[in-house]
Amino acid sequence: MxxxxxxxxxxxxxxxxxxxxxxxxxxxxxxxxxxxxxxxxxxxxxxxxxxxxxxxxxxxxxxxxxxxxxxxxxxxxxxxxxxxxxxxxxxxxxxxxxxxxxxxxxxxxxxxxxxxxxxxFQDRMKPHIRQLKDWIDRGLLGELLLADARVKWYRPPEYYANSRWRGTLALDGGGALMNQGIHTIDLLLWLLGDVSRVQARVATQLHPIESEDTATAILEFANGAIGVFHATTAAYPGYPRRVEISGTEGTVVLEHDRIIAVDLRNAPAEGAKFAERDENRSGSSAVVSDxxxxxxxxxxxxxxxxxxxxxxxDGHEGRRSLALIEAIYAAARTPDRTAGRKNSNFHWDTSQ
Ligand SMILES: NC(=O)c1ccc[n+]([C@@H]2O[C@H](COP(=O)([O-])OP(=O)(O)OC[C@H]3O[C@@H](n4cnc5c(N)ncnc54)[C@H](O)[C@@H]3O)[C@@H](O)[C@H]2O)c1
CATH class of the missing domain: 3.40.50.720 (NAD(P)-binding Rossmann-like Domain)
Structure with a gap:
């Protein structure tokens, strides 16, 4: 057929x-x-x-x-x-x-x-990322504690200037989060499960666009793990995405889409072959050549x-990252109630 x-x-x-x-x-x-x-x-x-x-x-x-x-x-x-x-x-x-x-x-x-x-979300198909998912699902990282994900990418001025839709609220719906960071948000949800609460800040610092070019969020996962997430298109010259996940049994580090460190108490036999740096890794490009x-x-x-x-x-899986990004934007719009007050906080409950 x-x-x-x-x-x-x-x-x-x-x-x-x-x-x-x-x-x-x-x-x-x-x-x-x-x-x-x-x-x-x-x-x-x-x-x-x-x-x-x-x-x-x-x-x-x-x-x-x-x-x-x-x-x-x-x-x-x-x-x-x-x-x-x-x-x-x-x-x-x-x-x-x-x-x-x-x-x-x-x-x-x-x-x-x-x-x-x-x-x-093509990262879900990458061999190293699938391997990490398998280790997490098999409990090799133990109870998940902390996730640290950084998407410090760079887009040159013409990336936005030559486009009618990139960086616009009407057609891009956001910036560094909705367009670039979403791949890594999807991965965090796939690897660690749902997020129940977020605190966030977004800013437009470098590019003359309607949406954010820089965002940072603190994530509380439903399973008790906590995480920090940064996404930007303003970090010249742009670095490979990095994700570090720590559990009670150790830590695994991803750079771009490859595992570069497997520091587990009981390392799986196949772990050694993954912990190599990828010399051909790309920093940050809008073109998907591979x-x-x-x-x-x-x-x-x-x-x-x-x-x-x-x-x-499927549609339901694909919707999860969008829903979390909507929650991050909502949290970022919440006025900062911490200034001058003790023990106050700004957050968005993702069930709201
Ligand atoms: N999975 C990935 O890694 C990845 C990478 C890049 C882009 N994307 C996604 O792909 C989409 C397009 O991004 P791009 O980089 O190809 O942008 P692009 O600007 O290069 O291409 C978009 C095309 O859509 C056309 N277009 C504009 N209005 C249209 C309409 N009403 N109907 C049909 N076509 C229309 C434009 O002429 C343009 O050729 C975005 O949603 C982006 O998030 C995904």
């Missing part, structure tokens, strides 16, 4: 989607929709398919089994809902949307339409379609 894929967006990440899809046997790019006709045409010349600038005509293209959405984040739910209503399976880029209200409508529509819905994580996400999604099972990151 051949899967026919329609790509929505036609920009930077759609190129990654096209390359990842073509690396899978039995998959063809059937059509590309984008508002920039030249970009859509160019993608089709390189990867096949028919270019469209008319969304309704694109959705009517057949054969087409699913769409992969790589348009500006604030359009994901609307476009996903339209595709689901046409009987097309929907795999969308992160974030699922920029509001949980819209995300819920998409989840509901996909369910009613009987189509699969998946959200691309498409293997995306390829694995698409393969998993197609498998779920074929076998009628749940994709690794």
């Amino acid at each position: 051949t899967f026919h894929i329609g790509l929505i967006g036609g920009g930077n990440i759609s190129e990654t989607h096209a390359r990842a899809a073509r690396a899978i046997s039995g998959v063809e790019v059937a059509a590309v929709y984008g508002t920039n006709s030249e970009k859509a045409r160019k993608l089709c010349v390189e990867h096949g398919g028919r270019p469209y600038t008319d969304f309704a005509a694109f959705l009517a293209h057949r054969p087409m089994d699913l769409v992969i959405i790589g348009s500006p984040s604030g359009l994901h739910a609307t476009q996903g809902i339209a595709a689901a209503k046409q009987g097309l399976h929907v795999l969308t880029e992160k974030p699922i949307d920029i509001s949980t209200r819209c995300a819920d409508e998409l989840i509901e529509t996909a369910k009613k339409s009987g189509v699969k819905l998946g959200v691309i 498409f293997r994580g995306h390829q694995a996400m698409i393969e998993d999604f197609l498998c779920a379609v074929r076998k009628d099972t749940t994709p690794a990151c």
Whole structure:
């Protein structure tokens, strides 16, 4: 069976989607929709398919089994809902949307339409990160105590200046958190479980954008662990993302998407091979040149379609990071009641 894929967006990440899809046997790019006709045409010349600038005509293209959405984040739910209503399976880029209200409508529509819905968080497919998840689930870190996650990335001025949507509240829905930090927020939730309370500060310090370019949060996990999280696009020249997780049985450190330290009381036999530095690690780039994580996400999604099972990151899973980011923004808007007062605090209960 051949899967026919329609790509929505036609920009930077759609190129990654096209390359990842073509690396899978039995998959063809059937059509590309984008508002920039030249970009859509160019993608089709390189990867096949028919270019469209008319969304309704694109959705009517057949054969087409699913769409992969790589348009500006604030359009994901609307476009996903339209595709689901046409009987097309929907795999969308992160974030699922920029509001949980819209995300819920998409989840509901996909369910009613009987189509699969998946959200691309490709880190969940990375071998080292999957290994860490396995160790945590097997209890090798013991009781989880502390998580420390830092996304100190840099985006040059033109990253925002040359884009109509990046850094805007209407289409990006936020900045360093909603666009960049969300990958790591998703990982923390996947690895440590739900967060019950947050305290936060966000700031726009370097870039002339509507949203935050710097954010910091204190997270209290439902399992009792606590964590600190920083995300920025203002840390020149940009560093690999770093996550350190400590439990009663020791600590594991991730840099970018690789384990660089396994300091466990009872280290698993396979631990030694993971604790190496990756000399080819990338600092921080908007371009996903290594498409293997995306390829694995698409393969998993197609498998779920074929076998009628749940994709690794379905709508509900994809919504979790968005909901936590909404809670972080809400906590950051809460006035600082600590100034001049003893024992007061600012926090947002994520159940609110
Ligand atoms: N998973 C990842 O690592 C990753 C990396 C980069 C981007 N992304 C996500 O992909 C999405 C797009 O990011 P990008 O870097 O490709 O941006 P981009 O600006 O390069 O591409 C977006 C494209 O959408 C097109 N577009 C604008 N309005 C549209 C509309 N109404 N309908 C269809 N297309 C429209 C633009 O012409 C542009 O070509 C974002 O949601 C972003 O969060 C994910």
